[in-house]
Amino acid sequence: MLSVPSLEELQAAAHVVTLPMRVKFRGVTEREVMLFEGPAGWAEFGPFLEYDDVESAMWLASAVEAGWHGYPATVRDWVPVNATVPAVEPAEVAGILGAYDALHTVKIKVAEPGQSLAQDAARVGAVRHLLPDARIRVDANGGWDVDQAVQALRMLSVFGLEYAEQPVASVPEMAAVRRALSGAVLIAADESVRKASDPLAVARAGAADLLVVKAAPLGGVRRALEIVAEAGLPAVVSSALESSVGIRAGVALAAALPKLDYACGLGTVSLMAADVVSDSLVAISGGLAVRDVVATPALLAKFAAPPERRDWWLDRLRRTHALL
Template structure:
């Protein structure tokens, strides 16, 4: 475990512009750390409290000071991601991704309608007739809305629906109502839960979506998947290439990887911290290390007041580890 002084001394805060709005933001702020085992990312979203954010710091410490488990595969298939854009923008978003075989489509965005969601999914299917399509509601529907929406969208052949509703009992209700016509995946009910195994015990999901940083690191995420006994999809949290490396390590270490992973989000960014970004080629990413480029760290350095904000957050989260 490094000291707080060691973390502060190697910290870099950057602001990276986005190609399209994602999670309501056009800029992504993250704090990077250079440890003896490699580069690490601490990037909980701004609204997350310190208790939740401390797990992200634990993941960063693992990456920078312990390194990653030995991989069992050297290549990881990845999906494209379509944010909650208009149907007219779908082709442009998909054009940023390489060899698209699987697409995750964001739905249930606040202020948008089911009609807009349907149009977005339909536009993806029109662009990619043979691709696998999964939708992600981020818990934005209630049970009735989820059942109605998924029944309507099932005509486009959904691979699964990610976190259609907010709670574990609601997930169980939707899964029961869909009767296997659409598989249900749990994301927030795993990574944001005090008990990440509650979903599996309740029989509320067919598969889990796991992210290294919110779960406290690659090794803890591997333990959760093993205990849950469900298939897993590895995803990211709108990370730079440094953060994607942690997700890549998790995907590369899982005994089984039946689904394409949500690790292609660097393609949604207009800038990165690595000169050789971790983006997909031929539909996947080869497992390799990545380093932040000093010139890019300088170019995209956050404003002084934002750096101070992140360093204060780092201090508070460190105290909770």
């Protein structure tokens, strides 16, 4: 286990920022995160506001790894990434895609609360119309039940899906959907890995064809690599809607995987209207170079969270640090 700096050292290195989004994503219009400048580089602690302290502690462990220990050795210096289309109306799809230089693969959000399967189909169809040769994957964030997922994925499969990410919430439900589809659509596990007390349960249950792994929720790059190795399934690395500092951890994970067969969901800085670094980690020629990033003092000041929000994050830091 990696050593943990003192609470006082983390507090002294902390910055809290509020970054506006270009478009609502996961219900978020502003992304609030805490950043640290550690001896090994910049690090991000950004569990979503509703996450409890136990889950958030994993994100802090990831930040400690990045800022105080650095990342493990890599096997590649470039990582292919996908574009991401939130649950927008079809007319907005072209504008979303226009922000990306990574259109060989597109992930599309579906099963948004309050939206219908017809709206999902229209959104996926709009992407397919604009990008007839792209790989398309959909992400339901566990929003369907088993019957809804099977019906939806059979319908959406006409657009040629690379895979469906977390169509249902639980591991048994994932296994049931996978059996019902009989290989017609590959199933990827996200929340069933990163939010589970046992991240390997999905592999043991035969509930997924591949894993979606995120460095921060799994406790850092090293732990995520261990989980992928033990699961024995192909992996896709994805973001948790971070700034470029947080995306750097995802790039480190993707670059260290022994095998990488899928484009990674690390292009989400393109969904943000602001960043904390002047040279953002956004896709060029369909991928991200493996490189370090440094927060820009002027941007940290410009997007600094108000004092009451900084106090909220410092209290969260105190509570989660006690769990490491």
